[in-house]
Amino acid sequence: MERFSFGSEVAFVPRGDLLDGVTVAPLTSPFEAGAPTQAAIFRFAPGGRIVRHPAGDLPQILAVLDGSGEVSGEAGVAAAITTGEAVYLRAGEEHEMTSRDGLTVLIMEGESLDRFRPSPADAP
Amino acid sequence: MERFSFGSEVAFVPRGDLLDGVTVAPLTSPFEAGAPTQAAIFRFAPGGRIVRHPAGDLPQILAVLDGSGEVSGEAGVAAAITTGEAVYLRAGEEHEMTSRDGLTVLIMEGESLDRFRPSPADAP
Numbered sequence: 603m604e605r606f607s608f609g610s611e612v613a614f615v616p617r618g619d620l621l622d623g624v625t626v627a628p629l630t631s632p633f634e635a636g637a638p639t640q641a642a643i644f645r646f647a648p649g650g651r652i653v654r655h656p657a658g659d660l661p662q663i664l665a666v667l668d669g670s671g672e673v674s675g676e677a678g679v680a681a682a683i684t685t686g687e688a689v690y691l692r693a694g695e696e697h698e699m700t701s702r703d704g705l706t707v708l709i710m711e712g713e714s715l716d717r718f719r720p721s722p723a724d725a726p
Numbered sequence: 727m728e729r730f731s732f733g734s735e736v737a738f739v740p741r742g743d744l745l746d747g748v749t750v751a752p753l754t755s756p757f758e759a760g761a762p763t764q765a766a767i768f769r770f771a772p773g774g775r776i777v778r779h780p781a782g783d784l785p786q787i788l789a790v791l792d793g794s795g796e797v798s799g800e801a802g803v804a805a806a807i808t809t810g811e812a813v814y815l816r817a818g819e820e821h822e823m824t825s826r827d828g829l830t831v832l833i834m835e836g837e838s839l840d841r842f843r844p845s846p847a848d849a850p
Contacts, residue, residue: 603799603819606841608789609810628842629789629812629834638838639763643789665732665753665767667791675727686733688753695727708832710753714762717730718752 608643623650639712646671646701654678654698662691662711669705674698690717732767747774763836770795770825778802778822786815786835793829798822814841 613625621644628642644652646669654674664673670684675697683689683699691697699707737749745768752766768776770793778798788797794808799821807813807823815821823831 603797603801603816603821604814604841605805605807606812606814607810608812608842612844629787629832630842631840632842635840636838637840639834639836641765641787641834642842663753663765673727677727681729683729686731688730688732690728690730692727697727708753710763710765710834712763714760716755716759716761717728718732718754718756718766720736 610645613643613645620653620655621651622653623647624652637712639710639715641708641710643667644707644709646699646705646707648702648704650704651700652698654696657691657693657695657697658711659693660711660713661693661715662709663715663717664689664691664697664699665708665710667706667708669701669703671699671701671703671705673700688717734769737767737769744777744779745775746777747771748776761836763834763839765832765834767791768831768833770823770829770831772826772828774828775824776822778820781815781817781819781821782835783817784835784837785817785839786833787839787841788813788815788821788823789832789834791830791832793825793827795823795825795827795829797824812841 608627613627665688732751737751789812796804
């Protein structure tokens with residue numbers, strides 16, 4: 603068992619202009635190290651945003667862990683999103699995420715990544 | 727873009743006796759559906775625990791998103807763990823997680839999964 607931190611104190615601001623007022627704390631090793639799936643915690647300060655851009659070559663899940671904001675996909679229609687809600691983006695799908703009050707979101711991307719889909723048998 | 731929920735209201739109690747006072751809300755499709763990596767949110771009620779057992783055939787990351795508790799690996803020595811802290815477990819490694827006051831933990835497992843390891847160049 604190895605311990606490590608993904609707290610605010612180890613988060614950093616990646617190079618590039620896709621993030622504005624957002625820090626990143628990775629959980630997993632990156633694709634460049636051969637990882638099939640990459641996951642990191644993104645923390646939005648109030649007013650922070652992921653600027654509109656296409657997802658990479660792989661599908662993504664954005665799961666809001668805390669706070670609230672707005673998210674849009676290919677259609678460009680911003681919808682409110684809050685703690686406990688997630689979106690699944692196709693590979694290459696244009697998207698944007700913003701937060702007036704700040705939020706924390708887990709972003710996973712990877713080969714064959716798909717969102718959980720409850721089976722009819724699971725219905726209450 | 728597809729929206730979905732991983733909130734408490736969609737969480738369930740899996741069959742089996744590995745969890746006690748813990749619900750699961752999956753984020754990704756499961757291994758059985760061909761996913762290379764599986765991720766879910768585990769919510770511990772006060773006194774909840776993942777009973778001591780070996781990890782599966784793949785390495786795992788347990789990342790505490792909220793709350794606090796204790797975790798032990800192969801050595802069996804329980805160590806306090808809190809929000810923003812994570813552990814990386816080798817495939818098959820014995821482990822246990824408990825929480826007196828309740829906690830929320832993201833558990834990921836997958837082929838070639840490794841924890842993030844900051845490079846010396848990233849040091850402040």
